[in-house]
Amino acid sequence: MVAADVEMSDTPAKTVAPAAEKVASAPPTAESILAEVKRNVTTIDKAVSGKDMRLLSRVLRGTTRVRNSISPSVLATLIRSHAMESDAKKEALATLATLPAPASTSDADNSMDVGTDGASDSPATSCSPESGAYLLILAVMLTVDARKGASDATAAVRLVDALVAHLSSLNRRTLDALTARAFFFYARVHELAGSHAGIRSQLLVAYRSATLRRDVATQATVLNALLRNYISFRLYDQADKLLSRAPFPETRSNNQLARHLYYVARVKAVQLDYSESLTCLQQAARKAPQKGALGFRTHVAVMAIVVQLLTGDIPDRSTFRVPEAPMRAALEPYLRLTAAVRVGDMSAFVETVEQFGATFDADGTRSLIGRLRHNVLKTGLRKLSASYSRISLADVAERLLLPSAAEAEAVVAKAIRDGVTEATIDHEGGWMRSTDAGDVYGGPEPSDAYHTRVTFCLNIYNEAVRALRFADGAAEEESVEALRARLKEEQELAQAIADGEVDDEEDGDDF
Amino acid sequence: MTTNVRSGLADLRKELESPKPDLARCKKLLVQLKIALTQLAGLQPGATLTADAVSELELARDVYETAVHLSILTEDIPSFERHVSLVKSYYFDYANVLPTSARAGHLLGLNLMRLIAQNRIAEFHTELELVPTELRTDSHVAYALRLEQQLTDGAYATILANASDVPDASFQFFMDTLCVTARKETADCAERAYEVLDKTTLCRLLSLDDEEDVDTLAMERGWVVDGSTIRFGGDDSGEAAVDLELSMDLIKRNMEYAKELERIV
Missing domain, CATH: 1.10.10.10 (Winged helix-like DNA-binding domain superfamily/Winged helix DNA-binding domain)
Known part of the structure; x- marks a missing residue:
């Protein structure tokens, strides 16, 4: 796999998306982005005062675009104008000051001016901690993007540490979605800095308080961060224990679910539970975003191929025919491997493993592939005895x-x-x-094959039923007065319609 | 304090390395050592990592490594497992602090070997993931790896033939357990794969000492001894059990479908 892909694969699903989207839409100008962020801040404040979390999630969905086009200086101005008291603010300002302006916004100085002007127009109007957290998370994102590959990550680490400490000190349910984001980057930044061995206890504490507060977003994110942490240190035993004791929350975003399934599959594959692992991988592939998230999808596909081979099945040829070129290139070694296993050609298998050893090491599939040797033997033997x-x-x-x-x-x-x-x-x-x-029809194979399909269909049906969204129960709990008012209104409406009908009829009579 | 532990450890090692170690005395020494370890400042939870603490940690690691060897000699598997997990925390959690132990490969290989002998293959692979790449070429670890591969491939005869060729005397204990399993597996395979087989070959396959042992085994398994050859009779009791299991599975599945359908309609 090429270096770029490996880098992408580090953050499944999230950091990969920008690349794709950047091509799709022209970068917005500094003014428009400043306006958008300001609008977002107001929306968040409105969401918080109105307790409407859907507005908040809409803002968060648009984060990627903002992340790609905002310049550090503009963000710094916004943060400065925000009335919040925390160390994180100071850290963010200090860090942002050191960041170079992105090359795409050539009018960096210009935008700086715009920023100051804009700030003086509306001095520190916003004051909810939520909007502050939003701005700080943006700051973290910029730091991560700018420091990618750079060895000096201490500033970023200081910033996330301060941010997480700040958010943990606040106990507000409206902050949940933002806290989850913050913890994602907390784990990510530490991983980039190579200090992620030490954050486990911090994550466990966060998991515990998230569970106690019924903060499912943070719970899901932190659980995934922990799993990722364990797996990166190959502590599959601990990961397995965590999985068996900490249930994954039922209501969670699809992205987190996809990640979770992927990590579960990794653990199960090491423990030789291939069929379970494969089911998880297939679900992860379905839950992952269909556009973007190329690194994540590639990894899931690679794991799925290897695990499927280990179960004794041969992956479909169409698995390797993906539209995206980088993903197709990444799957190439696995195609060769599959070919060797399919015909039971031991020498081709050994050759492939030698040739692509480095790739398999990088993908972390080397030890799984080592176990394939036995499958090659079996297939080879079956071929021999058939011929x-x-x-x-x-x-x-x-x-x-x-x-x-x-x-x-x-x-x-x-x-x-x-x-x-x-x-x-x-x-x-x-x-x-x-x-x-x-x-062969006398044995259990046909019924087994039938069973896997039936289970699959039933699963989809049940998931679909579960995913249905119902109207809020709150709307129905009307007070007696409201009910009376509504009935009266309806009566009037019915009356009006009846009149209208009469009118219509009258109109009709004219013809 | 450290000097006490150090001299105690030297005593224990000397006793263990003697041709006829007094195991009761060794156990007593080990208990004393463990008590002494609890008083070292560097081993207290939350202690800062000073140079003294590091040397104390190293000492504790050496004590537990020796304890693992003692467990093998006393053939005490639970204590072996306990001590290995103690040692592992020094190997992996303090990997950046402590210098690599010379016995790390030996101990990890031994632990892998234990999992193979106990037929805990899933755990074997989990443990194997933890073994750093540079240790995989260590003769002890490589030995365990080769054994695992031979087991999956089914080369039981090779394992039995090389049973005495272990990298270290400490492996012999687990190897003996493994040999029993390998012999049973070979007998199972032979039963299915051959129609007839002469006694000498079977004797060689199973690495049994003389042909009388083969006769006893034949009696146990219901094979027909026909002069110098053995005829494997068709034994259907196994298949009946499989059939029952299949039917149970089928019934269970059908009930499940019915339940799900009920829910949909």
Whole structure:
């Protein structure tokens, strides 16, 4: 996989999106972006006072665009004008001052002026902690983008630390969505700085308080951050224990669910629970955004291919035919691998593993692929027994690259015991004789295949039912007066319609 | 304090390395050492990592490494597991602080070997992920890796033939457990794969000492001894059990479909 892809893959689903969107829409001008951020701040304040969380989530959805086009100086001005008292504000200003203006906004100085003018027009009108958090998160995003690849990440770390401390000290339900975002970047920044071994206890504390406050957004984000943390240190044991004790919240964003499924699949694959792992990966692929998030989708696809091979299935050819070129390139080694496993060609398999060893290491699939050796053996043996009614064990050893005929005999014996092939061994003659395969429709395979499909369909149906959105129960709890007023209104309306009908009829009569 | 522990550890090692170690005395020494360890300042929770603390941590690691060896000699598996998990925390959590132990490969290989012998393959792979790349080439770890591969491939005869060829005497204990499993598996495979087999070959496959053992095994498994050959009779009791399991599965699935359909309609 090319270096760029590896970098992308570090933040599944989120940082990858900008690249795609940047191409799609022309970068907005500094003025328009300043206006948009200001509008967003007002919207957030309105959302908080009106307790309408949908407005807030709408603002958060548009973050990516803002993130790509706002310049540090403009943001600094906005933060300065915001009335909030916290260390995070000071940190943010200090960090933003060191950031270079993005190359795309050539009128950086210009925008600075606009920023100051704008600020003086509306001095510190906004004061909700939510809008402050929004601005600070934007600041963190800019820092992350600017420092990508740079070794000096201490400033960013100081900034997120201050931000998280600031948000944790506030106990407001309206902050939940923003706190979740903040924790995502908290984990991300520490990972980039290489200090993520030390944040586990902090994350666990955050998880606990999020659970106590029923803050599902933060709960989901922090749980994923923890899993990611454990997996990056290969602590699959701890990850598994965490999974079995901490349930993933039912109501959560699709992106978090996709990530969660991916991490679960990683853990299950290491523990040889391939079918469970594969189910998770397939769901993760479906829940992931269909546009953008290329790094995440690539990783899911790669894992799905390897795990599917381990279950003994061969992935569909269409899996490798993806429209996006970088993803297709990343899947190329796996296509070769699949080809080797499909025909049970041991030498091709060994060759592929040697050739793409570095790629597999980078993808973290090396040890899983090592386990595929056995599958290649099995397929190879099945092919041999299908094509020859009698074959000498020495030949089997040669075809499957086994050290000796004796070892081949043992391997064949085990394959027969496991039901891989239908054959018997003649020790005296030194060959393997295939016996007729029984009626495949007599066995449990057809019903198994049918069962997986039925389960899949039922699952989709149940998920769809669960995803239905119903009207708020609050609307129905009207007071008696309101009910009376509404009834009266309806009566009047009915009267009006009746009159209208009469009118209509009258009109009709004219013709 | 540290000097006490150090001399105690040296005593314990000397006793262990002697040709006939007095295990009861070793256990007593170990308990004393563990008590002494609790009094070291560097091992207290939340202690700062000073140079003294680091040397104390290293000492504690050495004590637990020795304890693992003692557990092998006393063939006490629960205590082996406990001590390995203690040592692992020094290996991985203090990886940046402590110098790598010379015995790390040996101990990790031994732990992998234990999981193979206990047929805990999923945990084997979880543990293997933790073994750093540079240690995978260590002879002890590589040995465990090779064994695992031979087991999955089914080369039981190779394992049995090389049973005495272990990288260290401490592996022998687990190897003995593994041999029992391998022999049973070979017998299972032979039963299915061959129609007839002569006794000498079977004897060699199972690495049994003489052909009388084969006769006993044949009696146990219901094989027909026919002069110098053995005929494997078709045994249907296993298949009946499989059939029952299949039917149960099928019934369970159908009930599930009915339940789901009920919910949809």
